[in-house]
Amino acid sequence: MTNQINKQWYILALVILTGYLVYLLSPILTPFAVGALLAYLFDPLADKLEAWKMSRSLAVAVVFLVITIIVIGIALLLVPALERQISSFIKNLPLYFEWLRNNINPWLQSTFGIQTNFFDMSELTQLIKSHWESAGGIAQSVLSSVTKSGLVIVNWFMNFLLIPVVTFYLLRDWDIITERVSQLVPRPYYNRVSNISSDANTVLSSFLRGQLSVMLALGTIYTVGLWLVGIELSLLIGMGAGIISFVPYLGTIVGLIGGVIAAVVQFGDVNHVVYVLIVFGVGQLLEGFVLTPWLVGDRIGLHPVAVIFAVLAGGQLFGFVGVLLGLPLAAVIMVLLRHGHEKYMESKLYGREQDFSLTSQADKVAAKENSEGPYKS
Numbered sequence: 001m002t003n004q005i006n007k008q009w010y011i012l013a014l015v016i017l018t019g020y021l022v023y024l025l026s027p028i029l030t031p032f033a034v035g036a037l038l039a040y041l042f043d044p045l046a047d048k049l050e051a052w053k054m055s056r057s058l059a060v061a062v063v064f065l066v067i068t069i070i071v072i073g074i075a076l077l078l079v080p081a082l083e084r085q086i087s088s089f090i091k092n093l094p095l096y097f098e099w100l101r102n103n104i105n106p107w108l109q110s111t112f113g114i115q116t117n118f119f120d121m122s123e124l125t126q127l128i129k130s131h132w133e134s135a136g137g138i139a140q141s142v143l144s145s146v147t148k149s150g151l152v153i154v155n156w157f158m159n160f161l162l163i164p165v166v167t168f169y170l171l172r173d174w175d176i177i178t179e180r181v182s183q184l185v186p187r188p189y190y191n192r193v194s195n196i197s198s199d200a201n202t203v204l205s206s207f208l209r210g211q212l213s214v215m216l217a218l219g220t221i222y223t224v225g226l227w228l229v230g231i232e233l234s235l236l237i238g239m240g241a242g243i244i245s246f247v248p249y250l251g252t253i254v255g256l257i258g259g260v261i262a263a264v265v266q267f268g269d270v271n272h273v274v275y276v277l278i279v280f281g282v283g284q285l286l287e288g289f290v291l292t293p294w295l296v297g298d299r300i301g302l303h304p305v306a307v308i309f310a311v312l313a314g315g316q317l318f319g320f321v322g323v324l325l326g327l328p329l330a331a332v333i334m335v336l337l338r339h340g341h342e343k344y345m346e347s348k349l350y351g352r353e354q355d356f357s358l359t360s361q362a363d364k365v366a367a368k369e370n371s372e373g374p375y376k377s
Helices: 002-051 056-091 093-112 122-135 138-146 150-172 174-183 187-229 234-246 250-267 270-296 304-318 320-346 353-375
Strands: none
Touching (some): 002 150, 002 174, 056 093, 187 270, 250 270
16 A cells, blocks of 8 residues: 555656656747657658558658648748738728627617627727738738847747757657657556557547648638638638637637628628628538548547647646647546546446445345345245
8 A cells, every 4th residue: 555655656746847847848848849749640641651661761751741841832822811811801900890889889789788889999900000010911020029139030940940850750760769668668557558548649639630630621611612702801710710610619600700790891781791601501511510520530538628728728837838738638637537437437436336236136135024024934
């Protein structure tokens, strides 16, 4: 019993020490965390290429080329388009606030008797516009912030260069690293640790790869649909709704509100509002009946509230590194709790169903014997 308690204290001290080291090293851990995340996401693709008689180095080179093409494509296509649409959005902010003030405020007053100037945000609009125009857009604002210090430039540039290097080497040696880690597990606990790690990997991979695919697919569907409708902010609204769609219905609600307001302000008729409703309705149907069952399945096991809390708690404790590590840790903790719950349900402390049924039968027999008394046959 004493040895068991000592082991528990040892594990607790190890966890606290690891968390403290992550807290101290968080400023330099970002490229390693991003590289590890990318290596984890693209390792199955490298394994499939390796199964096609490719060497591991060649498979990793092909995967790395795919990652590079994706990043360059996003940088060349999406970033300038998003910057133009954000600039257009900020330019049209007075129109959006005017529409909200002229429609929402009277509705609140007539329905709930609430008189408010909540949407009278002309000063905020002017402040945002002045800052945006003075910064000159996303690229110039980033450059102006990093050029304030030569050390900041060096750190930013080194982190940017480290990400592909770390990703390449981790992806190349991913199977070797996992095998070496598994060899460190004490043999008496190997089966239990292997089961827990396998369940954690299933949960995490199902959520990350599946949900990222759903988010990208939904963002594309919403963007293309709103573009066909003629909404100027189609990319901003569509991709924004897709990104936050990991919380059920939140992406649809936010995108729907933004799309309806954009349609009313831009066109001023009911037809385009109906078109926007159709776009998000089709997206919801595809998500519920095609995308989520096909790409994610039913083995996620992570509640949306747990996902939000893990990301926010990790960011609060460890910054951007915590945001990246929060979800994997949440998956591991969730799997540990699930295994602990199963052990508890099978333990004598809880009382297994079989033991309970046997006890109940014994109580019934004893009660029957007591009720018959000395006159039983």
